[in-house]
Amino acid sequence: MAPYDWPIDTVNLPVMRIVTPKNEFMCGIYGMSFAYYSLKERLPVILTKIIDYLSREGAKIKSTHGASDEDIRSYIQYVTKLKNDLVTNKQYDLLTVDTPEARRWNQWIEALDIKHYFTNVWVFTECYVYRRLREGCELSKTLKNFDPFADQKQKSFEGSLELMCIVADKLVNMLSKSDKDKCKSDFVTLLKLCLWANKCDLSLSSGEQVFLNGNNADGKATASNIIDPFQMILDFKDKLLVDDTSKIVDQVTSKAEAMMKNLEANATVKYQCSCNRLATLAGITVCKDEPASAVDGAISSPPETPAAEATDVPCPTKMTSPQHVMFDIVCDNAGYELFADLCLAHFLISQGIVQKIRFHVKNIPWFVSDVTPVDFKWVIDSCLKASYRREVPQQPTEAAEGEVPPEPEPPRVISADNLRALAEQWTKYVDEGTFVVLHDDFWTSPHVYRDMKRHAPSLYRQLQYAVALLFKGDLNYRKLLCEKNVPPTSGLEAALQGFLPAPVIAVRTVKADLICGLPKGKWDQLNALDDKWMQKGDFGVIQYCGKVEPLKVADRPCDQYGDVCRGAGCGPRTDM
Template identity: 30%
Template sequence: MAADQTGDVVPPSLSAKAVGSFAYLTVRDRLPTILTKVIDTIHRNKNKFFEEYGEEGIQAEKQAISLLSKLRNELQTDKPILVLTDGLEDVDTWNRYLERQQGQHDDQEVVSWFKSPWLYVECYMYRRIREALWLNPPISGYDVFNEGKTQSFFESQQATIALCTYFEGFNKKMENIPENLLQEYFYKLLQVSLWGNKCDLSISAGVDNSQKISPIESLAALKLFILVDDSDALWSTLVTARLQTQSGKRSSCRVDFVLDNAGFELVTDLVLADFLLSSGLAQEIRFHGKSFPWFVSDVTAEDFHWTIRQTMAANNRSMSQRGVQWQQYMKEGVWSYHDHPFWTQPHEFCDMEADAPDLYATLQTADLLLFKGDLNYRKLTGDRDWDHTVGFETALRGFAPAPLCSLRTLKANIQVGLQPGRGNKLSSQEPDWMTCGKYAVIQFYSPNSDKQD
């Protein structure tokens, strides 16, 4: 990686490979498959739309499918990226971002699907799905990904029961648990939340990817595949915050989860958040999700509240008790759900302070930020072709509203913060190590620490 005249490391722009061939394969393969499934889902539900809305529902179904079929043709044939026209609150932001992309091209070259960053065209496709539905009331609010998210939740019931039962086993005696054992429970639930990220329907193009075995029993075998494990630094941050709260130096400790997938992964996040409150490591939890259906399985407000209701109604005592407790947390306000347009835009997170200052200011008031999943990691690091040994802090490029940690299973061609030679060794042994979901990181950075990457 190059250095400028001052000796500072110069972040690389996306390489030709990342922008061109890799995006080309993604656009030509996975994205059309997802769009085809969306079109099929809408068509299969035309009778439902007719029952609810009559002929108006049938007409909306046909028009939405027409717009989505046009979108599929555009992405398969490298058509220009088009401005959005639906009048929603984020239209101007998206269209300005397109202008920014155009400014990075030659004057004669239009911004098109195969000549644009992978991160941008992926996000743009999901925003165009949103547009196709919004322009066709009365089905504007229909979640085309709901069936897959619901199926993932129910097919992971046994794993959810096992996790809730495990938590119930020590939760009642939380106050008497010695510190070293409390730390052990934290590490286990943190790893469960980490590996819950394997259940990503956008990576599998909507194919079943549910959790069917006990997540606790899998941890020992999976630990070998955590490439970066900053659990100790994370624990230290929480313990320090707890001590400062107890001594009156701060009023409370707040942990924010920037969520990824609904289904089993969300359950693992809720259990980890439950533990943070029950153990006294935190007094408030904020969950940040998406404002509309996004990347197939990402959490929306409806997914979040539905999951709690379904957990409450479960025919298992441990599971239903957790659901009742989670609902109580919501009523008391110690848990809260939030969304913001920035989470469903293509921006890298280093742009947040300038492009979404209100959100950045909110995150600054947290004591710890937990970013779940692959897409959040790509946005944290700019989805750039970094050398694997580049430090996490460098890749963040100034994004540091609060101490933060990425819990991510690898499903995209980017990873930083590895020891020299580790990436090359993995590449020689397993060429798809960055995309297969087998490996993971618990990667921490605090702007308030002296930690060096």
């Protein structure tokens, strides 16, 4: 990509005044790359804002968390040292908290050939910094549940409340069972809604509030103006560089229909557990609890269980088809973007396309605005309690010459009535297990997704049961592309480098200088128009890879039970 105009420190840092070479990992040593700019400018600003927030809101934090002045001072000192280590390109420190996950982090650090902030791969350094921020809280007795980004996420939500009300008013008309053409059109529209909602990324803006097109400096719509996210989809049509939405809808619906028919055909058949065979292969004790019928190859009908309850399922290492038709969303930002994801999920359920939606979120505060389980619940609860209302004057209709001007139309009312109704249904979906929130440690690891099968085989297999995987945002996109600056015309399948658990849908507004799937010549054309187009989030892609790895019976017991595998089933669970 074209050189950037920021200052490049080649005196104090081991940096070259070049862009990231093709097929090389994104790294801070390339001074003309966004990786360098992020490590040198954006990330230090984010850390500085945490320090300022701790200093400014110390009384509030102490009241909320029962913290002492010493707790606040200690965390400030911790973050200050972390920032200094980053900007001076020190070696990574090992984590000092003693948990299995922290010990894994230390093993990953010790295994590195390059252990410095700027000279190691960009994604490792960024993930490491956010993991260290969490460690600073873990080392405190009172700040273990402290989220240094909570206020920013909540303000971002509040600034987007009118947008959510407008979307809710239109979504309620998409939920009734519709014909094939309307269903496809609405599905496409909601995918694009999810794309442009990804502009609201607080890590890109170093924690500053991000507002969508048309807002004024305070993030509010003007008195006579309405910002309509659905109109934005039309306005941004030329900024959607790769649009696979039609293919996605066709492929997802057809695959979901096939899976549904398969489930119905096998509704009375109990999956046979092959635990004895697997245990023998693994060299462990044969499962004593496996019923004789399973050993003999017989089948039986399962007892009927209410749909809302967790049900016994076969061991995941042995299932070769899922128990439900599921669509997975690997989330990015909280606030308005999560709201848009919930709208898509609600549509897929209400239209009967799938039976469950699994939301994969981060288990700790991450990249400023990423969704955590706390954020997920907070967004739904806040929608449920929303009390927004605004009257917008209609534009007067001009009368023809000599005619009496018509009576002014009544103002348009924007309210949270439908938003609350949606949130009430989302709460029920969560309670009954239709919406499932999962937070595997892998999502807050430094690993790219090509390596998921090695580092998190159970998660990889879990993803294989989905009808499709929707990956949101830039960090997920970078990890899908293995943090490599692939040629921009490379196809998504090649860029995934073997990460094929289920059909992959990649949705992101472009905020980092790596991309794939562009038409020939498009990348050069965009660079000629604006050499910073890859860092602004003004352009987006919705990409699809339908190639998948066949789901086979595993050759080892699952990680959850190992040599104490219980045989015919893994007990009650709602995520399968």
